[in-house]
Amino acid sequence: MRVAASSSFQQRIESVSTAPLELKKTSTQYKLLIGVLAVIIGWGLYAYVTQIYFGLIMTGMRDYVSWGFYIFNFVFWVGVSLCGALVSAVLRLANAGWRTPLTRIAELITVSALILAGMMIIFDVGRPDRALYLFFYGRFGSPLIWDLIGLMTYMLGSFVYLYLPAIADFAILRDRLQKVSNSIKYKIYSILAVGWTGTKDQKSRLARAARIMTVMIIPIGCSMHTVTAFTVSMTLRPGWDTAILAPNFVVGAFFSGVGVLIFVMGIFRKFLHLEEWITEKHFKYLSYLAVTMLFTYLYFVVVEYITVIFKLRLEEKELFTNLFLGPASPWFYTFVVTAFLLPAILLLWQRQPAIPRIMAAGLLINVGMWVKRYVIVIPTLEVPLMPTGFQFATYTPSWVEISIAAMGFAIFALILALAAKALPIMPFAEVIEEHEHEEAAHHGHEETTGRA
Amino acid sequence: MNMNKLKSIALFVLLPLAVITGITAAALAQDFTAPAPYAGAKNPNGWTDANAIKAGKSVYLKSCFSCHGANGGDVAQADFSTPEFAAELEAHPDFFFYVVSEGIKDTEMAGYKFTVTEAQRWQALTYIHSLGYVPPKPNGGGPVVTPNATDNATTNQTPNNGSGAVVPPTSGPVEPEPPPPPVILAMHIPAQAKAGEPLHITFNLTQGNETIADAPITVFFKLTYFTAAPQLATIGQATTDENGTAEITYTPKTTGYIPVIARYTPEGEKPIEAASTLELTAEVPLYETNVGLEYKGFPPDITLFPSTVWEGRAPGIAPVNVIRIPGGLPFIPFAAYLGVVCLVWGLYVFVGYQIFRVVPNTKVKGINLKLFPMAIMAVLAGAGLTMVLILITGPYSGHVILP
Numbered sequence: 001m002r003v004a005a006s007s008s009f010q011q012r013i014e015s016v017s018t019a020p021l022e023l024k025k026t027s028t029q030y031k032l033l034i035g036v037l038a039v040i041i042g043w044g045l046y047a048y049v050t051q052i053y054f055g056l057i058m059t060g061m062r063d064y065v066s067w068g069f070y071i072f073n074f075v076f077w078v079g080v081s082l083c084g085a086l087v088s089a090v091l092r093l094a095n096a097g098w099r100t101p102l103t104r105i106a107e108l109i110t111v112s113a114l115i116l117a118g119m120m121i122i123f124d125v126g127r128p129d130r131a132l133y134l135f136f137y138g139r140f141g142s143p144l145i146w147d148l149i150g151l152m153t154y155m156l157g158s159f160v161y162l163y164l165p166a167i168a169d170f171a172i173l174r175d176r177l178q179k180v181s182n183s184i185k186y187k188i189y190s191i192l193a194v195g196w197t198g199t200k201d202q203k204s205r206l207a208r209a210a211r212i213m214t215v216m217i218i219p220i221g222c223s224m225h226t227v228t229a230f231t232v233s234m235t236l237r238p239g240w241d242t243a244i245l246a247p248n249f250v251v252g253a254f255f256s257g258v259g260v261l262i263f264v265m266g267i268f269r270k271f272l273h274l275e276e277w278i279t280e281k282h283f284k285y286l287s288y289l290a291v292t293m294l295f296t297y298l299y300f301v302v303v304e305y306i307t308v309i310f311k312l313r314l315e316e317k318e319l320f321t322n323l324f325l326g327p328a329s330p331w332f333y334t335f336v337v338t339a340f341l342l343p344a345i346l347l348l349w350q351r352q353p354a355i356p357r358i359m360a361a362g363l364l365i366n367v368g369m370w371v372k373r374y375v376i377v378i379p380t381l382e383v384p385l386m387p388t389g390f391q392f393a394t395y396t397p398s399w400v401e402i403s404i405a406a407m408g409f410a411i412f413a414l415i416l417a418l419a420a421k422a423l424p425i426m427p428f429a430e431v432i433e434e435h436e437h438e439e440a441a442h443h444g445h446e447e448t449t450g451r452a
Numbered sequence: 453m454n455m456n457k458l459k460s461i462a463l464f465v466l467l468p469l470a471v472i473t474g475i476t477a478a479a480l481a482q483d484f485t486a487p488a489p490y491a492g493a494k495n496p497n498g499w500t501d502a503n504a505i506k507a508g509k510s511v512y513l514k515s516c517f518s519c520h521g522a523n524g525g526d527v528a529q530a531d532f533s534t535p536e537f538a539a540e541l542e543a544h545p546d547f548f549f550y551v552v553s554e555g556i557k558d559t560e561m562a563g564y565k566f567t568v569t570e571a572q573r574w575q576a577l578t579y580i581h582s583l584g585y586v587p588p589k590p591n592g593g594g595p596v597v598t599p600n601a602t603d604n605a606t607t608n609q610t611p612n613n614g615s616g617a618v619v620p621p622t623s624g625p626v627e628p629e630p631p632p633p634p635v636i637l638a639m640h641i642p643a644q645a646k647a648g649e650p651l652h653i654t655f656n657l658t659q660g661n662e663t664i665a666d667a668p669i670t671v672f673f674k675l676t677y678f679t680a681a682p683q684l685a686t687i688g689q690a691t692t693d694e695n696g697t698a699e700i701t702y703t704p705k706t707t708g709y710i711p712v713i714a715r716y717t718p719e720g721e722k723p724i725e726a727a728s729t730l731e732l733t734a735e736v737p738l739y740e741t742n743v744g745l746e747y748k749g750f751p752p753d754i755t756l757f758p759s760t761v762w763e764g765r766a767p768g769i770a771p772v773n774v775i776r777i778p779g780g781l782p783f784i785p786f787a788a789y790l791g792v793v794c795l796v797w798g799l800y801v802f803v804g805y806q807i808f809r810v811v812p813n814t815k816v817k818g819i820n821l822k823l824f825p826m827a828i829m830a831v832l833a834g835a836g837l838t839m840v841l842i843l844i845t846g847p848y849s850g851h852v853i854l855p
Contacts (some may be wrong), residue, residue, distance in 0.1 A: 135838060136773055139846040140786055149839050153796055156835055160803055160828070167810070187819060195812045195821045202810045209806035212799055220796065 009435060012276060013428060026421075029271075033417060037410045044407020047400040048123065056126040058400045064393030065381040067124070069401035072373035073408055074120035076256070077113045078151075078228050079249070079369060083257030084110025084158055085221030089214045098285060100434060101277040101426045105268055106261050107162040108423070112415040113260075114155040116408050121151075123404050143234045146227040154217075154224040161213045164206060168429030171196040225249045232377070238315040239380040242308060248300045252369060255293040259343075259365030262286050264416065266359040272425055283358045290361065291347045298340055318383050327394070328379040335375050339368025484544035490553065493546040496571070497578050499585070508579030511572045515564060516580070518681045522725040524583040526711060530561075531584075538584040541577065548577055633660035637669070639714045639726040647704050647734035655690070655698045655714060655726075663696025667716055671700055674711035684713065707732045749780030757848050771847040790843050797836025804829035 051058045061068040087106035091099035122128050138145040170193035177186040196202060229249035232240040262283065269278045308316050322328045346361035382393045397405075419425070486493070497504035516524075524532025531537060541548050552573050555563030564573060638656040645651045653671060657664040668691050672684040688700035704710070710730050717723040757774035778786050808825035 135842055137771070137847045138842050139776070140778065140789070140843050141782075145842060146789075149793060149842065152835060152839060153793070156832060157796075157800060160800065160832070163828075164803070164807070167807070190819055191821065191824045194807060194810050194825055195814070196810060197812070199812075205806045205809050209803040212803055216796060216799060 013432060013435075016272070016274065016277075016426075016428075030417070030421075034414070037414045037417070040410035041407050041414065044403045044410065047403035047407070051123075051400050051404075052128070058398060060396045060398045060401060062393065062395075064384075065378060065395035067377055067381060068395055069397045069405050070120045070124035072377040073370075073405050074117050074124070075228060075249075075373045075377065076370050077117040077120060077408070077412075078225060079253035079256045079373070080260045080366070081110045081113035081117065081154070081158070081257070082221050082225060082250070082253035083113070083261045084161070085217050086254055086257050087261055088161065089217045089221075092214050093218075096285075097434070098282060100430050101274070102261065102265060102282060102286075103165065104162075104423070104425055104427050105265055107158065108416060108419050108425075109257075109260055109264055110158045111155070111162050112412050112419075114151065114158060115415065116412055118151060118155065119411070120408065143227065143230045147231050150220075150224040150227040154220050157213065157217055157220055161217055164210050164213060165427050165430065166424060167193060167196050167206065168198065169424035169427060171198070172428060173424065221253075222250050225253045232380075237380050238313070238319040238383050239308070239376070242304055244300065244304045244307075248297075248304055251293065251297045251300050252372065255290070255297045255339075256366050256369035258286055258290045258293055259362040259369070262290065262362030263359055263366065266355060266362070268416075268420065268425060272420060274426065277426060277431060280354050283355050287347050287354075287358045287361065290343070290358075290365065294340065294344060294347070294365075315383055319379055322379050322382065323375065328375070328382070331371055331374050331379075335368050335371040337368075338364045339372060343368070484540070484547040486544075486546040486550040490546050490550035493549050495545045495549075495574050495578060497574060499542060499578060499581050500587075501578060504575050504578040505582050507572070508575035508577070508582075511568060511576040512579050515568055516576060519560060521711070521727055522713070523727060524580060526727070527560075529559075532580045534584045535586045536584070538581050538586075541581050545577065549573060552577060635659045635664065635716070635718065635724050637714060637716050637724050637726045639712070639728055641712060641728050641730060643729075644731045644733070645704065647707050647732045650701050650703050651730075653688075653700050653702070653712070653714075655692065657692050657696045657698070657716060663692075663694070665692055665694045665696060667692045667696075667698075667718070669698050669714055669716050671702075672713045672715070673704075673706070674713060675706070682711075687712075704730075704732050707734050751779045751783055753777070753779040755848065773845050774848040775844055776846040776848070777844060786843075790840065793836075793839050793843065797832065797839060800832045800836060801829060804832045 059068060059070075084107045087099055088103040092103070122131060125131060134145070134148055138148065170189050174186065174189040174193045177183065177189060180186060226246040226249065229246040233242065233245040235241065265278060265282070265286075269275060305320075309320060312320070323332045343361040343365050346357050346364070351357060378395050382395060384393065485491070512520075520526050520530070520532060525534075551561065552568075553563055553565040555561050568576070636656075636658050638658070640654045640656075642651075655669050657667050657669070668689060670686060671688045671690075673687050674682045675685050676682045687702045687704075690698035690700045692698045708731075710732055712728050712730050714726045715723050716725075754777040755774060757772060777783070804825065808822065808829060811821045811825060
């Protein structure tokens with residue numbers, strides 16, 4: 001729904017912010033997208049039923065390589081989820097005013113990625129009916145329990161953090177529906193808006209809650225990635241047995257978080273017509289952040305490899321021979337090219353048009369980081385535990401694993417697509433407030449100059 | 453796909469498949485034809501050549517014993533201890549030489565052409581032949597032992613004549629004097645037993661009509677750990693009394709088909725062994741190790757559990773959940789972690805409370821707006837409590853269910 005540029009700010013924000021109220025005006029494109037996603041998810045569910053029925057023998061996982069596609073997809077989704085903590089919290093604390101239109105999208109990505117991460121764990125266990133045993137019989141000594149607690153804490157915190165600033169936006173939608181106050185939609189938005197009218201007391205309470213969450217969500221997000229790294233780095237396996245793995249995961253997660261935000265933001269901007277609020281400036285600022293994270297991550301990866309390669313214990317030698325020259329080398333070099341080389345060129349070589357260039361970099365970063373999770377998880381498990389006489393184990397994902405991983409991406413896209421229809425996709429209340437502030441400051445400025 | 457491709461696929465897939473199937477079938481169907489380099493090979497030694505048998509025994513002990521056992525009867529598909537096997541070996545030496553050299557594909561049987569010389573392979577085959585060979589005229593060679601049918605007793609004998617080989621001096625007047633009768637170790641062991649219950653094994657040690665007293669007998673279970681070669685685990689030792697009998701009592705703690713080996717080593721002689729297989733079954737798990745480590749030091753481990761922990765439980769039922777707080781050094785990270793979890797979830801609930809207080813007191817069109825924030829607070833408080841419970845509880849399985 002395009003509104004003429006000549007219309008006032010009020011009209012333009014009105015038309016975008018109340019988009020969730022017009023579910024009937026669904027385009028064919030959107031229906032087609034939902035249809036394609038539904039087909040992928042249906043096929044993935046069929047694959048999962050096959051896996052439940054026949055057991056994990058349907059996957060490529062065996063005794064040596066017991067963590068396959070699911071776990072490295074889990075690590076990938078956990079990485080993507082740090083996007084929310086980064087953009088909403090770090091930039092909010094840094095008082096970067098330009099981040100306001102991006103916060104809702106970033107938080108949505110976080111929540112959906114964490115749902116996916118939890119699902120990947122369920123897919124990975126052969127007896128999902130016993131998943132609750134983790135709650136009943138988990139012990140403090142197990143890194144997997146830290147991961148469970150980290151995931152639960154980060155997921156529920158992210159839900160709260162997504163919801164808090166949205167209360168005022170739900171109130172806008174509720175007020176828009178006053179005339180049809182008997183509809184279900186009105187009731188749902190009324191409940192979600194919790195009687196928000198924007199009084200001073202309400203504002204101070206919500207601001208206090210938001211401050212607490214903003215400060216907390218950063219260490220919680222970092223701890224989530226740290227304990228995810230701990231599940232592998234607490235072992236003595238080659239490639240995992242390194243102290244730098246946890247910070248490496250955090251930096252890598254920031255890196256892929258920025259990448260996915262750039263990409264998803266571009267998609268939303270195009271299809272929801274948010275060009276006025278999400279501008280080239282946002283892409284440029286995020287691309288600076290992406291370049292910073294790229295080189296930080298490159299530094300961490302080089303440090304991680306060089307300290308191990310210099311000493312080169314026997315099993316590490318087998319790992320790195322496999323990684324640099326052996327069967328795992330295509331994955332490794334794909335990672336180097338798609339995560340470092342191409343994005344660096346795309347981000348640093350500032351050619352116009354900027355937005356497609358930066359979006360391509362964001363997508364490539366995530367392809368590269370997805371491949372990197374494979375490089376972290378699989379080749380290490382392929383290294384034999386006994387130094388002599390044993391052959392390398394090999395891992396090839398089966399069609400079941402590939403289908404379920406594809407279903408993961410489809411669910412991610414579906415959650416975002418449905419959210420675009422049902423939720424205010426930008427913090428409109430905040431945007432309006434900031435606009436009013438700007439206007440007031442502008443007028444104030446004119447008045448003072450006039451008086452002078 | 454064109455025809456050439458199909459043809460080459462057929463060639464590369466079907467041909468090796470056919471060859472493999474052929475070899476396997478040949479081995480399984482006891483079709484004793486040896487392929488090209490081995491066809492028609494003959495044993496360079498005589499089948500009863502004492503020197504070859506002696507040399508072959510040392511080869512056998514090095515390369516074959518670990519699987520085939522002392523009397524050659526441990527592998528059912530190739531039981532060397534039967535006269536039938538000796539007859540087959542004599543009839544088709546080339547085939548068995550081929551098997552020893554190349555191994556049998558997809559079985560445990562390995563090929564030895566690179567590790568054992570051709571002469572040694574023939575010596576080993578000569579020794580294997582001697583294990584089941586029954587001479588045509590059994591005049592004082594070795595008594596045929598009839599195992600006790602009810603007790604599943606199995607015996608094995610080695611002549612005590614210094615040569616260390618079962619060589620009945622049948623052909624020619626080489627040895628005019630008959631050797632002393634062999635020492636026979638008989639083991640009486642039930643075919644089946646229950647793990648966790650005492651198992652009695654008795655032994656008779658005889659030489660001819662005389663019994664041997666004060667002889668030490670060691671008894672082993674032959675156990676397979678993972679992929680390693682079977683290991684002999686001592687389960688008991690006994691000394692024979694004046695009747696030549698000995699007895700051990702042992703409570704097995706494992707299950708499955710376990711080869712049992714009894715060994716008596718006379719002074720300066722080769723060991724004499726008896727072997728049998730025991731089927732061990734169990735209805736309840738025998739014991740469980742405690743989950744996790746116990747930490748010594750200050751503060752002490754805290755474990756609070758209901759008395760039901762001691763009542764045991766049916767198989768397949770998970771251990772009882774108890775309150776467990778680690779002591780010693782791990783208490784510090786534990787306390788820090790628990791504190792952080794409490795703080796974070798406490799703040800979450802506080803944030804939920806702020807949302808709850810946003811709700812004005814006026815009711816809007818019959819909808820109770822306070823319910824949703826209350827649900828948020830309940831979910832946050834419940835999840836936080838779950839996290840704390842995960843940390844401070846754990847399964848307790850440190851009790852032994854052994855009868």
